[in-house]
Amino acid sequence: MDLKMPEMDGVEATKRITNKFPHTKVIILTSFADRDSVLPAIKAGAIGYQLKDIEPKVLVETIIAAVNGNRMLHPQVTNQLIAHVATDTEPVKSIDILTIREQHVLEQITFGRSNKEIAAELHITEKTVKTHITHILGKMEVQDRTQAALYAIKNRWFDT
Known part of the structure; x- marks a missing residue:
């Protein structure tokens, strides 16, 4: 199943x-x-x-x-x-599960930026941003970019 x-x-x-x-x-x-x-x-x-x-x-x-x-x-x-x-709680993940580039993409997500804005900021294609986001979600074991951003903020992964 x-x-x-x-x-x-x-x-x-x-x-x-x-x-x-x-x-x-x-x-x-x-x-x-x-x-x-x-x-x-x-x-x-x-x-x-x-x-x-x-x-x-x-x-x-x-x-x-x-x-x-x-x-x-x-x-x-x-x-x-x-x-x-x-x-009885989810073990806290470390930011180290992500590559440096994935960390940069996730940080941009925490700022509320769109894929297009992230691509422009990091000088990569929008398709590459989407690929990084897919990897981030898988590694963090979350369903969407909002959950990933909330987790990163809650666990103080970035100085925001």
Whole structure:
């Protein structure tokens, strides 16, 4: 089950499937390992959670584990669950997860600048700005540029 689908998200689909067919085993196979994706999926009844970059052998092992009633989770997912249980808060990320250029782009976002304005300020193309933003969102495990900016401001990543 993927998490991002056009008609209904994977969490809701997992909930409906496991409620209607309790013996059905649902494995999440997605690109998202952030806490906001992992926890709802597991709570919805997913028995496995793997990222799309796993080896085929691991996917087969995950399916076999699920059939046998055992959970098998991607290491990044396990880390998210352990962090949640251990602290019940999201571990604070360091600005060092971003490249210098990504830091510059994020700083411009915190100033409220558009992609076009960021491109002009940093002397790069708008397409390059969009690529950097995609990388920033993935590394920070947030859904959009507003969340990224708020996180950076809250954690005092920049002198703004």
